[in-house]
């Protein structure tokens with residue numbers, strides 16, 4: 001296989017220490033690249049300036065090197081490319097695909113009777129009429145840019161022709177009901193995860209996105225954004241999630257299973273690799 005043909009990546013957000021689940025994801029992507037004779041990239045997804053910290057970024061590099069992984073330098077840091085994302089937001093806005101939403105996530109969830117910490121369900125809002133919007137802008141009220149989902153459907157001629165290839169599953173048709181008027185630019189940084197991730201995957205030539213099954217639904221949204229921006233669609237491999245001993249998902253506050261902690265307790269990288277089902281480097 002042409003070594004350039006397979007490109008995958010790990011895209012952690014440095015909002016905490018890496019845990020066993022991240023190690024599984026990293027090893028799955030790294031081994032996929034190795035087996036395909038391709039490339040494994042590391043990308044730092046640090047647009048959430050309130051939660052990302054440089055010390056966590058340093059620990060990402062340390063932990064992944066300890067696991068035996070390497071990657072091309074320099075790594076792409078999303079915080080260094082905000083102008084590129086904002087240009088894409090501007091392009092979508094100019095095509096009538098975005099509207100300003102002044103409501104907070106908490107207000108939206110309260111309206112539809114959902115718990116504040118749950119995932120945001122597909123949301124359909126309503127653009128404000130011009131005087132109302134002008135009034136809120138004049139008051140300096142912050143807003144996010146949301147996708148005008150019905151307009152996206154109109155411009156794309158519906159979503160029926162959109163899908164992606166999931167390794168081990170085959171062709172998956174996009175399920176528009178999972179998407180809705182998703183936020184493409186947050187109030188604070190002017191971009192949101194779904195937009196930055198598709199731009200970066202395309203710019204970095206990623207051919208196969210390897211990530212946890214918790215992001216499977218996000219792929220439906222990201223496929224629509226790829227179509228709107230005329231970006232190529234990689235294939236996807238959403239791997240099983242590594243759970244805590246009690247069957248729950250790891251949370252940032254679970255410090256006992258961080259790689260730093262396992263290391264402190266005497267685990268070697270070989271121990272962890274074997275425990276997660278991978279052979280020696």
Ligand code: GLU
Nearest residue numbers: 011012013045197211215
């Ligand atoms: N930054 C995301 C996370 O840490 C991963 C995004 C992705 O793999 O597409 O959950």
